[in-house]
Amino acid sequence: MLKSKYILGLFILAIFLSFPIYIGKYWLHVSIISLFYVMMASSWNLLAGYTGQVSFAHAAFAGIGAYVSGIIAIKLNIPPTIGLFIGAGIASLFGLGLGMLCIKMGGIYLSLTTLAFSEIIRLIITNEYELTRGTMGLEVPNLIGFYSKTIYFYIMIAVSIIFLLIIYKIIKSDLGTSFRAISNDELAANSLGINVIRVRIVAFVISSAMAGFAGALFGHYLLLITPDISSLSQMFLILAMTIIGGMGSFFGPIIGAFFLETLSEYIRIYGEYHVLIFGIVALIIARFAPSGLDGIYQEKISPKMAKS
Amino acid sequence: MKGIRYGWILLIAVAFFTATICYPSISISADTIKIGVVGPRTGSAAATGTAFAEGIDLALDYINGKGGLLGKKVEVVFEDTGGVPEKGVAAVEKLVNRDKVPLVVGTSHSSVGIAISEQANRYKTPFIIAESWADEITSKNYKYIFRAGPCNTGVVSEIIKWLKAEGFKKASLVAENTDWGLGIKKLTVEALKEANIEFQTIDTERNSKDHYTELSKIMKYDPEIILAFVYGFGVHYFIAQANEVGLTPKAIIFEGAGPPSLWPQFWENVGDAGNLECFISSMHKSAQPNQVAKDYWDNYVKKFGKEPSDYKSRSIYRVLLIAFDAIEKANSLDGDKLVDALEKSNVTVPSGQVNFGTEKGSVWYHQFQPPMLIIQWQDRQQTVIFPENVATGKLIRE
Structure with missing residues (x-):
C-alpha cells in the first residue's frame, strides 16, 4: 500500500516536472506565480493556521525580502543567489522584532498591529524613492544571469518542495504539537509547560523568513519589484488562498494557491467584473465550505471513498 | 509520508493539465487578427479604462467597416493593468504567449509603461504606448517600443x-x-x-x-x-x-x-x-486639425450619444489607427517587419500626421508627440x- 502511494506520488511529481514540455510559456508563467503563492500561503498557514496568530504582515515580509535582495544586488553587486538568503534573513529579523512586540497580544490586537506594520513597510517602500524608486518599481537582476521560464519553474518547484518538507516536518514534530496546543488554548498550553512566548516567536521567525525568501525569488523572476508586493491586496489574496484551500491543513494552501491563481486567469476576460466574480466565488466557498476545499474532501469525498 | 492525500494532488494536476491544454488559444492564423490593448480597467484610474473601451469600439468599427486587415476581421483583447506594474506585466504575458497578439498598444501609468516596455522588448513584440509620459520609456531607445502620446x-x-x-x-x-x-x-x-x-x-x-x-x-x-x-x-x-x-x-x-x-x-x-x-x-471640439479628428468626434457622438470628454478615448483610437496602418503596410504580423513599418509610418490620426523619431540617443527615438x-x-x-x-x-x- 505504502509502495503504491510512493509510485503514485512519483507519477504526480513527474506530471508537474514535465509541465515545460507541453503547457506553453503562458501557463508556465501561471505555474511559477502559483508556486510563489504556494510558498506564501503555506508559510502563512504555519503561523495563522497552526498557532492561531492571524498576522497581516506576511506580504510585508515578502516585500522586505524582495527589496533587500534587489537593492543589495544593484547597489553592492551581491549576487541574487546570495541576496535571497540575506533577504530572508532580514525578513526573519523583522519577524523576530514583530513577534516580540506582539508577545502579549492575541486576536484582533495582534492582527491590527501586524496590519499597521504592513502599511508602514508599504509606505516606506513607496516614499523612499531614491532607494526603492517608489511606485515606478525597482528593476532587479536575473537570478541565473539569463532569462528562462523553464529554469525558473524548476527553481520554484525545488524551493516549494523544500518549504513544504520543512513545514511538514515542523507540524509533525513536538514543535508542531506545541503550535496546535497554543492555537487551541494558550493558557492550558502554558500550564502544561510549553514555553508559549518562545513557540510563538519561533513561528513568526520561520514564517517571515520563508516569506522573505519567496518574495526575493519572485522579484528576481519578474525582474521588477514594486510596493504592490507588500500591499494589503496581496495579503488578502494569500489569506483567501489559505482559507479557501483550508486553513490549518497541510494541503489547503497548496490547493487554494493553484485554484485561485488559475481561476483568476480564467476570469480575466471579464475585465472590471473579474474582481466581483472572484469575491462571489470566495463568498460561496466561505459560506458553504468553511473548512475549505480540503475540508470538502475530508468530510464528503474521503469517507465515501473509504466505504466503497 | 503517511497520510498524504495523493488524490488531491492528482486532482490539481489533472485540473491544471486540462485547463492549460483545453484553454482556447487563438493564433494569428485564425479568421481574425488580434491586437492587444492594456489599460487600467480597475483601480483609481478605471475611468481611463472606460475611455479606452470607447476608443477601441470606434477603432474596431472603423477598421472592420473597411473590411479588416489582410483580409481578416480585427479583434481587440483588452487586458486590465489596474495601474499596477506587475499586473501590466501579467497582462502582456497573457497577450503575447496565450493570445499570440502580434503587437500591443495602450497603457496610461508610467510605471506600468516602463515595466511593460522591458517585457515587450524582451519578447520582440512591438508595443505602442498611448499615455505613459515618463521620458525613460523612449529614452532607453528600445527597438520594439514606440510612443504615440505625450512624453514629459x-x-x-x-x-x-x-x-x-x-x-x-x-x-x-x-x-x-x-x-x-x-x-x-x-x-x-x-x-x-x-x-x-x-x-x-x-x-x-x-x-x-x-x-x-x-x-x-x-x-x-x-x-x-x-x-x-x-x-x-x-x-x-x-x-x-x-x-x-x-x-x-x-x-x-x-x-x-x-x-x-x-x-x-x-x-x-x-x-x-x-x-x-x-x-x-490633447483634444478639444474647436481644435480639430484634420478630417480624421472630425470623423472621430462625429462617430463618437453618434455611437455614445454624448460628446467625448476624456481625451484618452482618442489616445487609444490614435494608437490603434497607427497599429492598423503598420500591419497593412508590413503585410505581415512579424515583429521586425512591424517595427520597420512603424518607423516609416506617416498615417494621419486625429492628432496629425504620425512620424516617429528614428535617431537614437534621446527621448525622441520612436516618439510621436501629439500637440497639447x-x-x-x-x-x-x-x-x-x-x-x-x-x-x-x-x-x-x-
Missing part, C-alpha cells in the same frame, strides 16, 4: 511656453510622489530655472484627501500659479481645499495630468472651486487658451 519633456516644453506667454513670474510646483509626478517635476524645475520663473516645490501623496499642509506652505509663498502634477481624485480635493483656504481664484491652478479635470465627478467634487482652473489636454492644448474652465465651459493659433479665448484671472 514635450509636455513641460508646452507648459513653459504658456507660462512665458502669460508672463507668470512666481509658481508653486506640487507633484505626486510617483514616477510620473517626480519625473515631470524634475523637468519642470529645470525649465522654470531656465525661464527665470521663481518657484517652490512640494511633494504630495497621489491619493491623499487632505492637502492643508501643502496648501499652508503655498499660501506663505503666495504664487501667481500652482502647477499641480497630481493624477487621480486627489487633485479634486486639492482644488476644492485651495479654494476653501482662499488661495484661489487669486492664484490660478494648472492641473498637469488632464483627464482628472474632465472626469464626470470633477464638478461634483470641486463645486465652484473648479471655475478658472486650467488643465492640459491648455484649456481653462470658464463658467463650466472649456476655453482653449493656448497655443494662440487654436485658442478660443483668453486666460481669465480673478
